[in-house]
Amino acid sequence: MAIRILPFTNEYELHLMDESKKIGYADRIAFPRNAEEIAQILRICSLEESPVTVQGSRTGVGGGAVPFGGMVISLEKMKNLRAGSSGDSVIAGAAVPLEEINRFVRKMSKGTLFLPPDPTETTASAGGVVCCNSSGARTYGYGPMRGFVRRIRVVLADGKILDIPRGRYFAEGRRFSLTIPALNGEPFRLETELPSYTVPEVKNAAGYWIRENMDLIDLFIGAEGTLGVIAEAEFSVVEKPPMVWGLIAFFPEEDQGVVFTEALKAIDDHGCISMEYFDRGSLGLLLEKQSEMKGRLSWHVPEGFSEAVFLEVAAEDKEHMAERIHVIEQEILHAGGDPGDAWVAASGLSFHSFKELRHATPEAVNARIAEIKKVQREITKLGSDMSVPADKLPRTLRMYREDLRKAGLDFVIFGHIGNSHLHVNVISRNKEEYDLGKSIYAGWAKTVSEMGGSVSAEHGVGKLKREFLRIMYGDDGVSEMRELKKVFDPKGILGRDNIFLWKND
Ligand SMILES: Cc1cc2nc3c(=O)[nH]c(=O)nc-3n(C[C@H](O)[C@H](O)[C@H](O)COP(=O)(O)OP(=O)(O)OC[C@H]3O[C@@H](n4cnc5c(N)ncnc54)[C@H](O)[C@@H]3O)c2cc1C
CATH class of the missing domain: 3.30.70.2190 (Alpha-Beta Plaits)
Structure with missing residues (x-):
């Protein structure tokens, strides 16, 4: 069935803002129920070169979910939640709030397992916490969300749906040369050099996370929705301290x-x-x-x-x-x-x-x-x-x-x-x-x-801290990020102007 795309009216006013309190504007809005419907919307937007703003729970504080024209994709209908096959993971649709994941894990494990990252805002969505590599207080003991994301289902700007598990697709040094099967058609050929900047060894959610020989899944985590739409994520859960x-x-x-x-x-x-x-x-x-x-x-x-x-x-x-x-x-x-x-x-x-x-x-x-x-x-x-x-x-x-x-x-x-x-x-x-x-x-x-620190340790750059990212990585680092985005999203429709301006400033 074709997805309904609605004109943006006052009824959707809340979708113009996140917790940054920045207010935007939009032309259209859609509420997909699954990855295939996201793919349909993205194919249309790619064809029209229309910018797309993806929204989870809009608890982000960097303005990343605030639209400035074009299409809003609200993922609020994607609330499937189930246990992973090995009993130590949970698979959540993009919109499932963290509090629900935690409740589910408690029940599933009779209180013995949990998902440690705790960005205090428990209504944050599964997709949002992956896209922001969210952290919070317990990151001191357990690290940020990155370490708990075991698999993502991601929809690219051209509508290809990919499953990316941790541990399957790696860079060789700073180069990805891979063919990834799509769940809906032709495989995705990824052939690219990675940016040359060095990511600091502190808590960090500023810009694309790059390492030698990195796992492809880590490129999407913390990318603030600029490389693909996360339709589903599988999270590892671990034993609770007694x-x-x-x-x-x-x-x-x-x-x-x-x-x-x-x-x-x-x-x-x-x-x-x-x-x-x-x-x-x-x-x-x-x-x-x-x-x-x-x-x-x-x-x-x-x-x-x-x-x-x-x-x-x-x-x-x-x-x-x-x-x-x-x-x-x-x-x-x-x-x-x-x-x-x-x-x-x-x-x-x-x-x-x-x-x-x-x-x-x-x-x-x-x-x-x-x-x-x-x-x-x-x-x-x-x-x-x-x-x-x-x-x-x-x-x-x-x-x-x-x-x-x-x-x-x-x-x-x-x-x-x-x-x-x-x-x-x-x-x-x-x-x-x-x-x-x-x-x-x-x-x-x-x-x-x-000092070797980061300008954004957990909230991401969004639309409010682009200038800081430029200070952190310099013009060259930001240009390298823009070039990398083009490989996944050649027309720059996804999360346009999140992290960096799409058109060279
Ligand atoms: C009171 C308060 C306290 C907070 N404390 C913390 C804290 O301690 N630590 C912390 O890390 N964060 C904290 N946050 C920030 C916030 O909760 C997180 O950034 C959260 O991860 C955002 O999730 P969301 O679903 O609301 O995403 P949104 O705000 O909807 O979106 C955030 C970004 O991710 C993109 N996005 C969302 N979902 C998807 C998807 N499925 N696919 C592609 N792109 C997507 C959006 O386009 C946007 O760029 C706090 C927020 C509030 C309001």
């Missing part, structure tokens, strides 16, 4: 949280699978939210602290956990905190409330931006996503704070300190502050790139 507790340590002085995490990282066997940081601004925002909600929240932040660190700690049993918590408490003390101020959650509701508190931070930032945007239309979320080599973290955090204070900007800093990856969010009240914040970020992009 016991995971949560701990939040509060510190009265700035930098004590950093000293604490640095000391923990230096211990061989601390058991932490995540380490999350909150600065004074984040705690202030949470306190405000707390007062607005008048006790209707599952968490309660104490007043008078400058920093906090949330840990997820894994252990074999209660005794082992007690030992680990003791070591952590000693480090809280050494860093200048009081273990008596720390909260420990063994399981169930209280542990869940810690996770909610963590998620409330970016949510509060997004809500604040949405509020400001009602009067200042041109303002979007201004959040950084840079990672640095571990030894550079303390001075990078100092740089963030000093630059923003000198400029008189309001800001919050939070996130994945375990991976030396903190999100800075400038809360700009007007266009002048917004522009000032942007120019400060551009300066950091340069400094962080020179």
Whole structure:
């Protein structure tokens, strides 16, 4: 049956935006139910050279799912979910949200297996987390989504449907010379040189991920939908640790949280699978939210602290956990905190409330931006996503704070300190502050790139951080990415202007 392509009307207004709060426009929209229907749409768009914007759950914060003309493909109908044949994987249609995958895996394995990457936004879709190589807090213990993607079914711009399992198609050095059977017709001949830039050894989701002798599946992971549409993904699931507790340590002085995490990282066997940081601004925002909600929240932040660190700690049993918590408490003390101020959650509701508190931070930032945007239309979320080599973290955090204070900007800093990856969010009240914040970020992009870091560790480049990618890899690196895209998508219809401008700027 032919797929219905609908004119874009006000009814679909929500499809013009993602969590970046950038607003776009579109001509048409379609809701395919399977890979074959995606292929039909792409064949039409290829013929017409019409740009295509693919949407999962639109929780992305880089504007990648925001259309600027052409066709929107919303994958929201692709919600098939089943167990893989070997019992240690799950196969999800593009739109299945992470929370559903996790529920399914829990049931399938009677609570013994899980999919570790936890980008905090549990409504993010299976296709979206592959395309963004999503991460989150537990990436400290388990690495990003990449390591868990076992197979993808991808539809190329010309409508070819390919199955790409991990471990089957490899580059020789920096060259792919392969023939890949298509599920719907002629095979795909891939003959290309790979870009020559070096991908930094930090947490990274900026641009195409390139390695010598790389696996082809890794090229699609993190490509932000610019090389193909992911119709389905198979994820490996792994054994849950026997016991995971949560701990939040509060510190009265700035930098004590950093000293604490640095000391923990230096211990061989601390058991932490995540380490999350909150600065004074984040705690202030949470306190405000707390007062607005008048006790209707599952968490309660104490007043008078400058920093906090949330840990997820894994252990074999209660005794082992007690030992680990003791070591952590000693480090809280050494860093200048009081273990008596720390909260420990063994399981169930209280542990869940810690996770909610963590998620409330970016949510509060997004809500604040949405509020400001009602009067200042041109303002979007201004959040950084840079990672640095571990030894550079303390001075990078100092740089963030000093630059923003000198400029008189309001800001919050939070996130994945375990991976030396903190999100800075400038809360700009007007266009002048917004522009000032942007120019400060551009300066950091340069400094962080020179340090061997990444301008985007997990959110991707989307449409908001193209300039930063250029700073990171230079004009030549970006041109090489554009040439590589042409091999998969010669007319540049897919995710046009995501990661880099399609037309040479
Ligand atoms: C409050 C909040 C907190 C967050 N915290 C984190 C965090 O800690 N870590 C983290 O990594 N992310 C985080 N995110 C970002 C976000 O959840 C992830 O980037 C997520 O992976 C996007 O999934 P999605 O389905 O919403 O994708 P979308 O936003 O719909 O799309 C994202 C990009 O992928 C492309 N795309 C989506 N699906 C497909 C597909 N099937 N085929 C081809 N292209 C596709 C889109 O075109 C777009 O370029 C957070 C977001 C919010 C709102």
